[in-house]
Amino acid sequence: MRKAIVVVDMQNDFIDGVLGTREAQEMLPRLVAKLEKEQAAGTELVFTMDTHDADYLTTQEGKKLPVEHCIRGTVGWQITDALQSFVCMATAVIEKPAFGATTLPAALADYNAIELVGLCTDICVISNALLLKAFYPETSISVDASCCAGVTPESHANALAAMRMCQVEVRGAW
Template sequence: MKVLIVIDMQNDFIDGALGTEEAVKIVDKVKGKIDSYLAAGDTVLYTQDTHTEAYLQTQEGQKLPVEHCIKGTPGWEISQKVYVSGCQVIEKPSFGSIELAELMAGMKEIQSIELIGLCTDICVISNALILKAKMPEIPIVVDSSCCAGATWAGHQNALQAMKICQIEVSGG
């Protein structure tokens, strides 16, 4: 079985509070990748950055003082352009998700895990590294054409860091 993990394709990261042109540009590619996995009978799941109204009082909120992905707001929702009903969603209060890694480690017969989404240099790299640490013999792949970083330089730096950590980067 192959697993596709769609990282934080939420309204606030696409065209909301922390949106970028680069994020908007990958939406159609992300949807195409999701559709291809589902057509092949593979597993697709989503992560969802989830904060409370007290976000600005958290360590992250102090370092990134932009309210975003506040649970229950339109910005918190996964974009309807990429969301497929029936796929599992894992809410995560921070960049990387231990719950996601534990869920993946508990699945039988995983051939590979592919990550796509936002932001390459924050949540994509965090989850890729956690998954690689939890499951070092499972191929972890990041499709760079279906990712966007907070900045172009950050995107490129994250891709290079993942390559060094034996995470396959595809998509040119």
């Protein structure tokens, strides 16, 4: 069985930057421990990066969320230092201008099991989980709730419930 973990948007702006949360900061050590274990077991890693340009505030997303974040080349755009050793060994690092990474399904075509972790459960994790489920309905698609965090604890729980209803397996305490 070939398994991949998709590490969604573990960038500084979502952890302790302009859109950071206490939950994201508290989840990070659990994610590091999980990735160490999974990598030792031969699981491949794919990272996504929310990526915006200087004109972010003029985009549809920027008009609805007028907080500049993950602007290409800034410190906030970078994947957190705590995960850099994993990034160096990743199968792919996919930049995405919106919630879902439209090139992600092609990067994961040869896997039997795909697990998602990262930020934010209620925006980008759910978008990518449902995108992958649509492309690969017979592939095991799961989310580790203990290695995700949402904008709020309530929206995190709502996203997990929605994914469960769409036959994405939700693992870990939430």
